[in-house]
Amino acid sequence: MVGRNEVWNAAARIRARPPGQDGWKERVSVRSVRKELGKGSFSDIARPLFNWKRVEKYQPIIEEAALPDAFATRLATLGREMLEQARIEVTRERLAEYAAR
Numbered sequence: 001m002v003g004r005n006e007v008w009n010a011a012a013r014i015r016a017r018p019p020g021q022d023g024w025k026e027r028v029s030v031r032s033v034r035k036e037l038g039k040g041s042f043s044d045i046a047r048p049l050f051n052w053k054r055v056e057k058y059q060p061i062i063e064e065a066a067l068p069d070a071f072a073t074r075l076a077t078l079g080r081e082m083l084e085q086a087r088i089e090v091t092r093e094r095l096a097e098y099a100a101r
Contacts, residue, residue, distance in 0.1 A: 002040035007048040010036040015058070027060050028053070 010033045019025045026032055030045050037045075052058070059076055 002037055002044050002048075004048040004051075006037060006040075007033055007045055008052050011049060011052045011056075011058075015056075025060075028058060 011028045014026055014028045014032050014036055017026060028049070030042050030049055033045050033049055034040055034042065059072065
């Protein structure tokens with residue numbers, strides 16, 4: 001069994017590594033953390049890693065792009081807003097179809 005601190009420290013080490021020769025950074029995942037630790041079950045690692053990602057606001061695609069923090073934050077906010085707007089539009093269309101029956 002692995003502890004929360006072990007998972008969080010392993011995730012932080014993986015995140016801090018520079019990109020490899022191929023130019024890509026290693027993604028912080030249950031598999032990569034387990035490989036880093038050399039022990040632990042996927043289920044033991046998954047919950048603390050989920051919490052680490054939430055607390056650290058881990059967004060691997062944005063980090064790989066090496067965007068400035070302010071721009072990355074705004075880009076993530078914009079993406080969430082666009083997704084919410086799309087959900088609203090789909091709901092409106094479905095309600096209109098239902099009302100037309």
